[in-house]
Amino acid sequence: MQRLHNKVAVVTGASKGIGAAIARRFAAEGAAVVVNYASSRQAADTVVADILHAGGQAIAVQADMRDAAQVAQMFARSAEVFGRVDILVNNAGVYDFQPLENLTPDLFQRHFQLNVYGYLLAIKEAVPHMRDGGSIINMSSTVTEFGPAQSSVYTASKGAIDGLTRALATELGPRKIRVNAIKPGVVDTEGVQAGGFLHTDFGPRITAATPLGRLGVPDDIAPAAVYLASDESAWTTGETITLAGGHR
Numbered sequence: 329m330q331r332l333h334n335k336v337a338v339v340t341g342a343s344k345g346i347g348a349a350i351a352r353r354f355a356a357e358g359a360a361v362v363v364n365y366a367s368s369r370q371a372a373d374t375v376v377a378d379i380l381h382a383g384g385q386a387i388a389v390q391a392d393m394r395d396a397a398q399v400a401q402m403f404a405r406s407a408e409v410f411g412r413v414d415i416l417v418n419n420a421g422v423y424d425f426q427p428l429e430n431l432t433p434d435l436f437q438r439h440f441q442l443n444v445y446g447y448l449l450a451i452k453e454a455v456p457h458m459r460d461g462g463s464i465i466n467m468s469s470t471v472t473e474f475g476p477a478q479s480s481v482y483t484a485s486k487g488a489i490d491g492l493t494r495a496l497a498t499e500l501g502p503r504k505i506r507v508n509a510i511k512p513g514v515v516d517t518e519g520v521q522a523g524g525f526l527h528t529d530f531g532p533r534i535t536a537a538t539p540l541g542r543l544g545v546p547d548d549i550a551p552a553a554v555y556l557a558s559d560e561s562a563w564t565t566g567e568t569i570t571l572a573g574g575h576r
């Protein structure tokens with residue numbers, strides 16, 4: 329039995345990395361998936377094509393998750409095509425590690441506009457389309473626990489996600505809408521590659537300190553998203569699942 333049969337999921341930032349793996353896994357578990365992207369149309373179309381080829385249902389919808397009008401339009405389109413929304417995965421995120429002396433309003437805004445305001449906006453716009461029993465999953469990070477150097481702005485934005493996850497679990501509980509978070513450790517994605525993280529000693533240092541001896545891959549994260557999206561986690565809200573090979 330597919331664990332997300334008959335459910336409709338919106339996955340933000342699903343053109344690449346962790347979001348793309350979650351979109352593919354959700355579709356394999358029977359969900360109809362909205363593959364959100366900002367600029368990588370071709371990559372989003374490839375994720376959709378793979379899902380359709382495998383017999384699943386998906387559409388790609390462009391929306392900058394920092395823009396209220398575009399976010400509202402994306403949920404309206406999702407509801408128009410698939411009838412409603414059952415699952416929201418707030419995954420789109422930015423990470424630009426910089427030392428404290430490089431703090432600028434732009435660095436702060438880039439992180440908080442997408443990683444915090446964008447998550448709140450998506451939840452605000454998703455909830456009216458959700459039936460009681462929906463599931464919201466926010467992508468946090470283990471940086472809030474191990475606090476790497478030069479990550480203060482990014483880590484602050486992920487700490488905010490932990491806080492809003494708890495608060496909205498309380499607020500939306502009466503409607504039986506669950507709000508949980510996932511904290512991945514370092515996962516080898518397009519974003520991590522483009523950011524050059526693995527070209528410094530950052531990757532080897534994390535790997536050496538990881539009990540399971542390797543960095544993550546996107547498919548290490550997707551099964552936890554399936555669990556939190558499915559009815560198997562029906563009594564779980566305001567919680568965080570950490571997936572980091574044992575690294576803290």
Ligand SMILES: NC(=O)c1ccc[n+]([C@@H]2O[C@H](COP(=O)([O-])OP(=O)(O)OC[C@H]3O[C@@H](n4cnc5c(N)ncnc54)[C@H](OP(=O)(O)O)[C@@H]3O)[C@@H](O)[C@H]2O)c1
Pocket residue numbers: 340341342343344345346347364365366367368369391392393394419420421422423442467468469470511512513514515516517518519520
């Ligand atoms: N990778 C890691 O080690 C790691 C660890 C812990 C937590 N995380 C978190 O996991 C999430 C995904 O990380 P990742 O490494 O898979 O990311 P990634 O490879 O950099 O991909 C980022 C995704 O977000 C989308 N995106 C960027 N800006 C957007 C915007 N304004 N509106 C809508 N979509 C936007 C991108 O779409 P376009 O390409 O179309 O712009 C892309 O699909 C992030 O929240 C990140 O903080 C990652």
